[in-house]
């Protein structure tokens with residue numbers, strides 16, 4: 009039985025990856041942070057009582073800021089594969105918390121790579137690199153495009169990208185970077201633009217919210233479906249040699265097009281409900297990201313299975329259902345706490 013360790017298992021991608029690996033027969037270990045409330049909502053359906061002898065999901069308290077604990081977990085679990093998905097992953101928040109973002113999203117990767125090197129175990133390492141590395145580099149972007157990050161988040165991920173490459177070349181660690189473009193799902197965090205829009209649509213439809221406040225509607229993104237992307241992560245670690253791969257759909261849309269499609273799907277006119285609030289602007293914006301994923305297609309046999317229209321439908325339908333099913337709307341769905349944070 010193969011054993012995997014996932015940092016960020018409680019996040020969008022970590023939850024889908026845990027599902028995928030469990031379905032393939034892996035024993036899955038996940039790093040979670042201690043919080044005053046439960047932060048495992050995305051993986052509760054996968055929970056197995058650890059007292060059951062054949063339980064295959066195990067959670068460990070830890071933090072990417074704590075190297076001693078990372079080394080202990082890596083040494084004791086001795087995973088065959090490590091997926092480093094943990095990060096302060098919000099670009100706008102990274103402008104508010106640049107030092108913290110550098111610590112978790114940048115140095116956290118080095119701490120994990122050092123944990124591997126010091127424990128001397130043979131493992132395969134996946135680093136969650138990002139299209140944010142490209143910043144304002146001309147589109148379409150592929151593995152040969154130069155990096156020009158435009159945020160503290162992008163700069164921290166750039167450091168992690170190069171540390172991964174350097175540990176591969178310097179110490180022979182089997183490590184690869186997945187340079188993933190935006191990917192979304194009903195499990196997407198509520199302050200990322202797609203989910204903010206689809207939750208807004210659901211609340212407006214139910215008469216629980218009147219306005220949806222957004223920032224730059226002109227930014228262009230290549231949006232895919234998260235479950236497709238965790239499949240790509242797994243495929244990267246099954247190759248004969250470690251390498252770096254771009255993953256994206258090759259289809260680009262503006263934020264405005266997402267808004268139009270989401271409101272249009274339930275018969276609403278977005279112009280009546282969307283307002284611009286400059287607080288959601290970023291000091292420096294990434295305007296145009298479009299993946300050229302031909303290397304992944306060729307080498308990994310990977311291709312996206314969900315189109316832009318289907319993605320919008322999946323997310324809107326989910327949120328409309330969720331609002332209908334709630335007798336009392338959870339605070340995260342009312343838009344109030346979300347709207348009060350500039351993210």
Ligand code: NDP
Nearest residue numbers: 016018019020021071072093094095097136138188190191
């Ligand atoms: P999420 O924000 O949904 O999840 C982030 C995860 O990291 C959560 O499990 C979070 O835990 C955990 N985490 C945050 N800080 C720490 C810390 N100090 N120590 C340990 N764990 C921590 O991100 P996604 O699932 O969307 O993305 C996964 C990874 O892929 C991230 O690294 C992201 O930057 C990167 N990425 C994402 C893309 C996307 O479009 N989704 C595209 C390209 C890259 P908690 O639940 O406790 O907050």
Ligand code: GDR
Nearest residue numbers: 097099138139189190199200201202222223224227288351
């Ligand atoms: P991004 O995703 O920055 O691309 O990073 P996000 O959904 O936050 O923004 C996408 C674009 O939408 C614009 N935008 C808004 N964004 C947010 N969050 N809130 C708003 O109200 C709003 N209005 C307009 C943004 O300016 C931006 O242009 C995501 C994260 O998952 C990263 O971790 C990952 O690395 C990259 O995708 C690839």
